[in-house]
Amino acid sequence: MTVFVTVILGLLTVIIGLVTSWPRWAWPVAAAVLVAGAATSLIIGHRRQPYIPPERLLEPDVQTVERWERVVRNVSLPSLVEDYDFQFSATVRWRPLDIAADAPVVNAGGLAVDAILDRARHITAQAPPHRSSLTQHQLNGALATMLPDPADRVVAMAENVQLSLTESDQERLTKLASVRKDEALWEHERRWEQSKRAYLGDDVLRTPGSAVVWWLAKNDEQIDKTVSDIGLLAELSAAANDAPAPEDFHRFVPGLAEQLDHDGPQDDGMQSGPRTPEDDAENLLRAAQLTARDSRRPIFAKRVAEAARAADLHDLAEALERRADPFPYDDPAGDRPGE
Missing domain, CATH: 1.10.287 (Helix Hairpins)
Incomplete structure (x- = not known):
C-alpha cells in the first residue's frame, strides 16, 4: 500500500x-x-x-473484530445427587476491564466462560436433579448480571441458559419416583390393615359378648337376626383368640348345642339342676358383659326380649323383660332407690 x-x-x-x-x-x-x-x-x-503476526494465525488473510461473546454447550455441572449431572448450555457475554499497561496478555473469553461456569456450579450443586426446570430459571436470573471474574480482567454474564439431564438419567429418576410413590401407598395400606386387624382382634372379637354388642350396634333394627347370629359370632371370637367358645355360648353354636342336648343339662356354675329361663337370660347378659350397673343392659335386654318373643321363646322373653327394668326386683346388689 x-x-x-x-x-x-x-x-x-x-x-x-x-x-x-x-x-x-x-x-x-x-x-x-x-x-x-x-x-x-x-x-x-x-x-x-499485532502481538501475534497475522501469518501465524489460522486465517492470516481475514481480519476480524474480536467478539465479546461465546456459546458453550452441554457442559456437565454437578447436582445435589451424586452421579446425576446437569447439562449446561448458554451464551456467555463479557467486556474487558481497564488494565495496567504492563498487565499480561490473557484470553478474555476463557476467563469469562470460567467465571460463568463457577457461578452456575454453586447453584446447581444445591439443586436436586429432578428440579432441572426450576434450577434453569434460577440460573437465568443469577447469571443475568455483569460481574467481574476473580482476576478482575473481565465482567461477564450469561443469556439463553438451558439446563437438562441426559435421557438415561431422566428415565432413572422417573422410575425411582414411581417406586417411592408405590412404596408410600403400600406402607399406608399396611398401616390401615394393621389398625383394622387390631380393632377387630383386640376390641370387636375380644369376647363373644363384645362381638354380639358390636353386631347389635351395626344392626340395631334387626334384633332377631342378631340373636340368630350369636353362635356364628361366638365361633368367630373363639377363632380370633385361638380358644374354644365359652361354655355359656355352647347352646348357640349348632354343633355344640347338639352335643349339649345329647349329654344332658350341665352345671353352669350358678346352680345345679336343669336350666331355667332366668339362668339363660342372666347367662346371655353376662356373656355380653352387661352387668347390673351397666346403662346399656336394659336396652339390650328389652330388644333381645322382643326378638325372643317373636321366636315364641316367651319364658326367655319374660325373664329378659324383667331384667330390662333398670332396678330389677331380683338385683343381687339390692340397690333400689329408697332402700
Missing part, C-alpha cells in the same frame, strides 16, 4: 512540475519529500504490527 501511494504521488508531482515549469532545483526536493514520506509510513506500519 505504501509503495502504491508513493508511485501515484510521484506521477502527480511530475505532471504538476511539467505543467507549472518548475525550476531544476525543485525536482530533487520533491523526490526527497516523496522518499521521506514513504519511509515514515513504513516505519509507523511496522510499529503497529
